[in-house]
Amino acid sequence: MAQESTPRAILLDALGTLLTFEPPAPHLRAALLARTGTDIGEAGAQAATRAEIAYYRAHLHEGTDPAALHDLRRRCAAAMDLPFALDIAFDALMASLRFYAYADSAPALRGLRERGIRTVVVSNWDWSLHERLLKTGLAELLDGAVASAEVGSAKPDGAIFAAALRIAGVAAGDAWHVGDTPEADVAGALAAGIRPILIVRDENPVELDGLTTVRTLAELIPLLAT
Known part of the structure; x- marks a missing residue:
């Protein structure tokens, strides 16, 4: 299990976490x-x-x-x-x-950057992940992105998380991963030694067996102090 201290980097899923579509x-x-x-x-x-x-x-x-x-x-x-x-x-x-960023995505990324926390997207996506992040205005707020098609590894496999950690330049214990899928994001992060944060946008978050859940990315900032 990853350490509970303030992270040096936060990895983020794309679809359902940072981006959605019409x-x-x-x-x-x-x-x-x-x-x-x-x-x-x-x-x-x-x-x-x-x-x-x-x-x-x-x-x-x-x-x-x-x-x-x-x-x-x-x-x-x-x-x-x-x-x-x-x-x-x-x-x-x-x-x-027609993809677009959630309203809380850019402000949260800016807030994390202001606090010196590196951010890298980790997504089961094709090469166009980079296009989507660019066109939605999020690419300039990130330190990098990893698409499963590029690295030949998809969440929950550990190799894609390892690739993201290399971009972030941190060890697993110094990172959190935020995503909306229990199997791919939560289980994958735990197996990689990264603290998982489950984002549940359509329901009230609950604490389950030590798993932190949030409704919006804005709730990440207060978590940094815990």
Whole structure:
């Protein structure tokens, strides 16, 4: 178990912790209508989105660099099985992906930086993690980011945490990890010797067997004194 003292670095999950996204199905439907004049309907858009997400989750580790990511995205578009040319489906898919940072993300990262604490994102994501952090304005507030597709290791495996610790320049006992998934984030951090903080944005946090939970990233700052 990691030490309970003030950390020198905090590792953070991306999706569900720092970033979220708008529901893609309505945007996919609108994009296809604008490009083809054909409305696939709400059910059609939802089905296409589910198929794309399932394919992506099974293959995200293949998006190791920009070229490989482009190929993966085209295969994701094909997996939607839409009655349009692949280029149209691809363009509509890309238009439907709209990520944004939670309102508390940037202020929390600034607060941690002001206190001299290094921050590194650790995420089960493809190479586009860096794009998302840049476009949402968070990249400039971080000391680095590690995507599972880049390092060939996904949480809860320890190798991805080790890669993040190297970027942060600290030992496991000097770091915390904040994430929203008990298995990937909490269990993975514990196995790596890092103190886990579970963020539960939609429910009231509770203390379970010594596990600290928070509702927002703003609650990290007060924790530093504990």
